[in-house]
Amino acid sequence: MVLLALLIFVLDTVTDMEIAMAVFYIVIILLSVRIFTARQTVLVAIACIALTILSFFLTVSGARDAGLVNCAISCTAILVCTYLVLKTEAAEAAAREARAQLEHAAHLTAVGALGVSIAHEIGQPLTGITTSAEACSRWLDGNPPNIDRARQAVTRIVGDANRARDIVVRMRQFARKSPSPSERFGLNEVVGELVERVGDQLAGQNIALQAELEPGLADVEGDRVQIEQVGLNLILNAADALSQTQRSRYRTIVVRTRSVDDSNVMLEVEDTGPGVSAKTADQVFDAFFTTKAHGLGVGLAISRSIIEAHGGKIWIERTGDTGTVFALRLPGRK
Incomplete structure (x- = not known):
């Protein structure tokens, strides 16, 4: 120079x-x-x-x-x-x-959202553990003790604890941007396990949980734990909606599987609750939107992210004052 x-x-x-x-x-x-x-x-x-x-x-x-x-x-x-x-x-x-500050803020937001997601997702198996533990205590306090039912409750506790562990592992993989494990599994089998897992819990709330499964359904491929979380979230959301209705009213949740065509399968969760307004239906999948007094507003947002990551789609099929149907479609594997 x-x-x-x-x-x-x-x-x-x-x-x-x-x-x-x-x-x-x-x-x-x-x-x-x-x-x-x-x-x-x-x-x-x-x-x-x-x-x-x-x-x-x-x-x-x-x-x-x-x-x-x-x-x-x-x-x-x-x-x-x-x-x-x-x-x-x-x-x-x-x-x-400014870019550095925005990146830092985005990182903090992502960490915060991850923390909220963990709190929401872990809350479900922890609730299951508590419910099963209380049931186990009642069966053991009976005269005579119902050992078989108590053993079933303990089995559910172990299953929920393992599910909580799997959720933490998935969240860590998400934070590290690691690929999720993928396997082929039957959607009917997943629904059957969900009904068995939460059926008794919902029955205690005067809610009937029914499964209508189409035989010979094509398998799906992906992260089974994540798909189970989506299904469980839809069922528990339906139960929350039914909790707003009178206990004397017939309250039921129907989980239905069916083939859409040669390459797609569908899961539907239908309830007889008060329904969802058209305005709310447009926002239910937005992060942090909730109509619950103590809700976090992340369950359906996480569910949509999971289903879209598996090449599928999730939506509200019917809304109004006669109940709600949440539906999701996933690619099938013959």
């Missing part, structure tokens, strides 16, 4: 005053702002102006009036260029800082 400045100085000195070679000091300024600090760049600009003035006095050929005008123009160009490049650099630095 020093050699370039000396070259410009020599050319500006040996050429006629009418030739404004000093404007090429702008190149020095543009290089300096990429290498030096703002303060050092200003010092470089001052040095360039000094060399321009010195060259004016050392130049012997040409019209002096024209040389004075060119000297003034060159000095002004150096000053304006220095001001603009420093302002541009400051704006870019501010933009980089």
Whole structure:
């Protein structure tokens, strides 16, 4: 850079005053702002102006009036260029800082959303463990104790504990952006396990849980634990909706599977609750939207993300005052 400045100085000195070679000091300024600090760049600009003035006095050929005008123009160009490049650099630095802050905020938001998701997803098996433990205690306190039913409750506790562990593993994989495990499984088998898992719990709330499973259904491929979580979330949401109705009213949830065509299978969860308004139906899959007093508003948002990650789709099929049907479609594997 020093050699370039000396070259410009020599050319500006040996050429006629009418030739404004000093404007090429702008190149020095543009290089300096990429290498030096703002303060050092200003010092470089001052040095360039000094060399321009010195060259004016050392130049012997040409019209002096024209040389004075060119000297003034060159000095002004150096000053304006220095001001603009420093302002541009400051704006870019501010933009980089803003991007860094946005990335940090996005990271915190993602961590917060992950924490809320964990709280929501873990809450379901923990509730199951509590319910099964209370049932086990009742069976053991009976006279005589019902050992078989107590053993079944303990089995459910172990299953829910394992499910909670699997959920934590999936959340850790999500945080690390690791691929989820994939396997082929039957949707009917998943529904059957869900009905067995929560059927007694819902019966205690005067809610009948029924399964209508189409035989010979094609398998699906993906993360079985995640698909189970979606199905369980839809069933528990339906139970929450039914809890708003009178206990004397017939309250039922029907979980239905069927083939859509040769390449897709469908799962439907239908309830006889109060229904969902059209306005609410447009928002139920949005993160943090909830109509529950103590809800987190992440269950359906997580469910949609899971189903879409498996190449499927989830939606509300029917709303109104006669109940609600949530439906999801997944690619089948013959």
